[in-house]
Amino acid sequence: MTTAVSLLILGEVIFALFIVWGFMHxxxxxxxxxxxxxxxxxxxxxKKAHREIARREKINEKVVYTPVKPVKRTxxxxxxxx
Numbered sequence: 001m002t003t004a005v006s007l008l009i010l011g012e013v014i015f016a017l018f019i020v021w022g023f024m025h026x027x028x029x030x031x032x033x034x035x036x037x038x039x040x041x042x043x044x045x046x047k048k049a050h051r052e053i054a055r056r057e058k059i060n061e062k063v064v065y066t067p068v069k070p071v072k073r074t075x076x077x078x079x080x081x082x
Contacts, residue, residue: 022029
């Protein structure tokens with residue numbers, strides 16, 4: 001037997017034992033599945049949030065705001081009329 005075949009057989013046996021254990025302990029198996037699903041969803045949400053933050057930072061780098069000083073207007077017309 002080669003190493004690959006023996007690892008394949010070992011994996012199939014472990015998979016079969018996992019299925020049998022799942023039938024015997026259904027509540028635990030469902031709880032384990034829920035943990036896995038929630039962990040994957042949390043990772044997906046976190047990755048999406050990081051991607052959105054990176055996108056916003058990239059946009060903010062492109063936009064450069066230069067404030068303009070307000071021009072002070074002189075009221076010469078009012079001073080000369082008085």
